[in-house]
Amino acid sequence: MGNRCYFALVVAMFLGTAAYTAAQNDNPLAGDAKAAKAGEYEFRINCALCHGLGARGGGRGPDLTRAVKKHTHSDAEMFQVISNGIPGTAMPANGTNGQGVGMTDEEIWQIITYIRSQEVRAPSTPLGVAAHGKDLFFGDANCSLCHMVEGKGGRFGPELTGVGASRTREAIVDSVRNPSRQLAWGLTEATKEFPQEYESVTVVTADGKEIKGATLNEDSFSVQIMDTNEKIHLLDKSTLRSFHKSRQSAMPKYDADMLSDKDLEDIVAFLVSVGAK
Ligand code: HEC
Ligand code: HEC
Numbered sequence: 001m002g003n004r005c006y007f008a009l010v011v012a013m014f015l016g017t018a019a020y021t022a023a024q025n026d027n028p029l030a031g032d033a034k035a036a037k038a039g040e041y042e043f044r045i046n047c048a049l050c051h052g053l054g055a056r057g058g059g060r061g062p063d064l065t066r067a068v069k070k071h072t073h074s075d076a077e078m079f080q081v082i083s084n085g086i087p088g089t090a091m092p093a094n095g096t097n098g099q100g101v102g103m104t105d106e107e108i109w110q111i112i113t114y115i116r117s118q119e120v121r122a123p124s125t126p127l128g129v130a131a132h133g134k135d136l137f138f139g140d141a142n143c144s145l146c147h148m149v150e151g152k153g154g155r156f157g158p159e160l161t162g163v164g165a166s167r168t169r170e171a172i173v174d175s176v177r178n179p180s181r182q183l184a185w186g187l188t189e190a191t192k193e194f195p196q197e198y199e200s201v202t203v204v205t206a207d208g209k210e211i212k213g214a215t216l217n218e219d220s221f222s223v224q225i226m227d228t229n230e231k232i233h234l235l236d237k238s239t240l241r242s243f244h245k246s247r248q249s250a251m252p253k254y255d256a257d258m259l260s261d262k263d264l265e266d267i268v269a270f271l272v273s274v275g276a277k
Contacts, residue, residue, distance in 0.1 A: 002110065003175070027075040029109045030116070039114025042107050055118045057168035060090055065118045070165045070276065078112050089166060090185060111198050127169075128262075133270030136263055143267065146251065149274055155230045157251060158184045158198065164268075164275025172268050176259070179249035186216055200250045201225055204241040211235075214250050 029035035029245060043055065050061030057063030062070075071086060072078040082103075083092035095102030103111070138145045144153035147160045174181060183186040198214045203225065205211065213227035223243070225233045228250075238242060254264070 003263075027079075027109050027112050029106075030075065032113060035110045035113040036117045037114075038107075039110035039112070042111050043114055046103065054166075055115055057171070059171045059174075060167070062166055063168050064115050065120050067119045075109075075112050075116075077147045078115070079108055082108050082111065089162070097107065111144070114253035128265035128267070128269030130266070130269040130273040133259075133268065136259075136267055137270055140258055141254075141263065141267060149271070156228060158186065158224060160271060160274075162275055164272035166275070169272065171269050172271060173264060175251075176254050176264060176267075179251040179253055180247060183247060183249060186214075198246075198250070200246045200248055202242075202244045202246075203235060205235070206239050206241060208241070215245065 052058035055064040083094045146154045147155035183197040213225045217224040
């Protein structure tokens with residue numbers, strides 16, 4: 001009994017030490033200008049598609065020049081995220097479809113050196129008033145008719161709790177002003193080369209019923225549709241009388257008359273404040 005306790009204690013101490021060293025596992029190439037240059041090249045090939053040139057954020061991924069990040073603080077955590085991706089988000093694992101060819105450990109450390117060299121220390125100050133943005137989101141601007149944030153709202157459009165962290169301010173503004181320019185990604189599946197996009201769809205079933213909505217998932221034989229009443233339909237394509245898809249977003253285009261720049265900034269500030277939690 002006494003021995004077993006002693007054994008457990010040693011194991012606990014050993015695990016404790018191991019975790020401690022892993023957390024301390026710093027970038028062997030930290031601060032090396034040549035490594036940063038090589039990392040910049042790797043970044044442009046594998047990451048800029050989503051994170052933008054200069055890592056300043058793109059349509060699909062967050063700005064990585066923010067010194068305070070959401071998932072990653074230490075270099076070791078960043079190594080984990082770049083190697084394994086972030087499950088449930090568009091951030092892919094090393095060597096999978098989204099991220100090009102697999103990178104070696106050295107190349108990953110080079111990229112981290114590059115990202116660190118681009119970081120801007122000054123905290124970004126919110127431009128808008130988050131509290132007012134929240135009122136608009138759940139009130140006059142009607143966003144919550146279709147979108148859910150922190151468990152409240154509709155399900156027709158994508159869930160937006162994480163959008164403030166995963167996309168840049170500019171990309172969110174563009175989604176509201178020009179919804180059809182770049183449709184949101186829906187399901188990302190390992191088996192699919194490209195994630196499903198929220199395309200608009202109108203079908204007529206065999207018994208003459210028309211269903212309008214957005215595609216949630218589709219393959220050669222079947223299509224899954226969320227209709228405007230948030231009902232999900234799984235349909236066998238061969239039985240449909242007609243099937244029309246369009247890249248016109250099912251989200252209304254909010255121009256400056258419908259929603260002023262100032263109010264939109266407040267809504268973005270609200271989404272950013274939720275995403276930062
Ligand atoms: C297909 C798009 C895509 C590609 C390609 C991609 N990322 Fe990401 N990445 C994302 C998204 C989206 C997130 C945010 C996930 C979230 O929080 O919802 C993210 C998050 C991250 C984070 C965490 C940021 C934080 O705030 O903690 C790091 C670091 C990162 N990516 C680095 C990289 C690097 C390096 C590459 C290239 C090797 C890369 N990403 C390629 C989409 C992508
Ligand atoms: C009638 C339903 C509807 C309303 C109202 C609506 N949206 Fe949308 N929204 C959608 C749909 C459907 C999509 C997915 C297609 C697309 O990307 O345009 C979407 C996409 C988005 C995206 C892109 C999400 C991503 O992950 O890329 C953002 C951001 C967004 N909406 C914000 C808003 C805001 C803010 C408002 C209120 C000012 C709003 N929406 C009002 C239906 C709606």
